[in-house]
Amino acid sequence: MECNWPTVKLEELLEQNTSTEKLEPNKSYRLLGVRLEGKGPFIREEKPGSQVRAKSLRKVTSGEFIYSRLFAWRGAFGLISPEMDCAFVSNEFPTFKIDETRVFPKFLEMYFKQRWIWNEVEKYCTGTTKASRNRFKEKFFLNLDISLPAKEEQKHIVARIESLLAKIEEARRLRGEAVKEAEKLFELFLRRIFLNNNQYDLVKLGDKDYFELNPSKSELSGLDDDIDVSFVPMTCVDPELGKIKNFGIRKLFEVRKGYTYFKEGDVLFAKITPCMENGNVAIAQNITNGIGFGTTEFHVVRVLEKVLPKWVYYLFRTKGFRDIAKGNMTGTAGQRRVPKSFLEQYEIPLPSLPEQRRIVTYLDSFQAKVDELKRLQAETEKEIEELVPSILDKAFKGEL
Structure with missing residues (x-):
C-alpha cells in the first residue's frame, strides 16, 4: 500500500501499558471510549468507583496509542490527548507507549485512519458476533507491519495531511455557515x-368562518370501509423539509377508530414534545383517495375559502410561533402537548387571498433556495468523506 519505506513490526515501536489500579468506591474516575472511523478517544463519562463494574482499571497517559479491541475493525484507533491524561480504561482498550525516537505519534495516528488497515484488522478479529464481540487481540496488533520512513519524513507527511484536512474543514465550515x-x-x-x-x-x-380545527370523522359516514386511505405516523413527517416523506396504505375500517383524520390539503401540526419543537409540520398532499389518518399526536387545521393552506403551514414552520406554543404546553415531562385551546385562541395575521398568494410564492422561492443550499452541503459532505481516504492513501504512498 505504501512506497518503498522500511517495514517494521509494531512490537518494535510500542510497549504495552499493562499496569492496573484497584478502584476505590468513593473516588471519581474519568472513563474513556474510542470513536469509530479514526475519530479517536473521548471522555465517555465520569463516575465513582462504586458504580463501575470492574474491580480495576488502567490509567492512561498523554501521548499513548489506544484502540478498542471490540471495534478496531471499524477504525477505533487514536492518541491520548493531554486533556485525557490520567483518565481510565478497561482492558477492552489496550494502550501503548510509543518509541518517539523512531516514530512520530501523529504519523501513527494518521496511519491508522486508513480504511484498508481496518479491513486488514478484521481478518484477525476473533469472537462469536461481528457487531459486539469481534475482538482484535494485542498479539495480532503488535504483529502488524507498518512502512516507516525517516522521522523527519514522517513529520513532513503529517504536516501535509493536516494542511489539506484544514482546508477541507474550512470548506465544510463555510458551506455550513451559508446554510445557517x-x-x-x-x-x-x-x-x-x-x-x-x-x-x-x-x-x-x-x-x-376561516378555519376548522381537528375535523370530525363524521364526514366519512357512508364511505365503504374497504376503501384505501393514507396512513401517516409521526416518523413519516420530515421536520427538516416540512413534508410527508412517505405514507402507508390502510383500509378505512383499520384506522377509523383510534387515529386522527384529515383530508387532502389539511395542515398537520405535531402537538407533542419534542416533535412540535422540531417542526413536524406538513400539508397533506397526494394522499390516497384524498383521505388520510395519522397519529393522535397531530392537530389538524383545515382552511376554508378565504385562506391558503400554505399560509397556516408557514405560520407553523416559524420557530418563533413554536416557541410560543411550547410556552403553552400542558402535561408532564416527556408527555407535554399543545392543547387545542391554544390554537383556537391564537391570532394569525390574515391578508387578502391575492396578498397571501404573493407572499407564499416568495416564501416558496426562498425555501427552495435554502433547500438547495442544504442539498449542496450534503453533496459537499459526501465529497469530503470520499476525499479524506484519498489524501491518506496518497500520503502513505509518498505521493503528497
Whole structure:
C-alpha cells in the first residue's frame, strides 16, 4: 500500500501499558471510549468507583496509542490527548507507549485512519458476533507491519495531511455557515410576516368562518370501509423539509377508530414534545383517495375559502410561533402537548387571498433556495468523506 519505506513490526515501536489500579468506591474516575472511523478517544463519562463494574482499571497517559479491541475493525484507533491524561480504561482498550525516537505519534495516528488497515484488522478479529464481540487481540496488533520512513519524513507527511484536512474543514465550515445564515434570514422573514405584522387584520385559528380545527370523522359516514386511505405516523413527517416523506396504505375500517383524520390539503401540526419543537409540520398532499389518518399526536387545521393552506403551514414552520406554543404546553415531562385551546385562541395575521398568494410564492422561492443550499452541503459532505481516504492513501504512498 505504501512506497518503498522500511517495514517494521509494531512490537518494535510500542510497549504495552499493562499496569492496573484497584478502584476505590468513593473516588471519581474519568472513563474513556474510542470513536469509530479514526475519530479517536473521548471522555465517555465520569463516575465513582462504586458504580463501575470492574474491580480495576488502567490509567492512561498523554501521548499513548489506544484502540478498542471490540471495534478496531471499524477504525477505533487514536492518541491520548493531554486533556485525557490520567483518565481510565478497561482492558477492552489496550494502550501503548510509543518509541518517539523512531516514530512520530501523529504519523501513527494518521496511519491508522486508513480504511484498508481496518479491513486488514478484521481478518484477525476473533469472537462469536461481528457487531459486539469481534475482538482484535494485542498479539495480532503488535504483529502488524507498518512502512516507516525517516522521522523527519514522517513529520513532513503529517504536516501535509493536516494542511489539506484544514482546508477541507474550512470548506465544510463555510458551506455550513451559508446554510445557517440562509435559515436565519428565512426565520426572520417568517417572524416579520406572522409575529410582528401590524399590516393585516388578526383572525383566531378557532374562527369557524376561516378555519376548522381537528375535523370530525363524521364526514366519512357512508364511505365503504374497504376503501384505501393514507396512513401517516409521526416518523413519516420530515421536520427538516416540512413534508410527508412517505405514507402507508390502510383500509378505512383499520384506522377509523383510534387515529386522527384529515383530508387532502389539511395542515398537520405535531402537538407533542419534542416533535412540535422540531417542526413536524406538513400539508397533506397526494394522499390516497384524498383521505388520510395519522397519529393522535397531530392537530389538524383545515382552511376554508378565504385562506391558503400554505399560509397556516408557514405560520407553523416559524420557530418563533413554536416557541410560543411550547410556552403553552400542558402535561408532564416527556408527555407535554399543545392543547387545542391554544390554537383556537391564537391570532394569525390574515391578508387578502391575492396578498397571501404573493407572499407564499416568495416564501416558496426562498425555501427552495435554502433547500438547495442544504442539498449542496450534503453533496459537499459526501465529497469530503470520499476525499479524506484519498489524501491518506496518497500520503502513505509518498505521493503528497
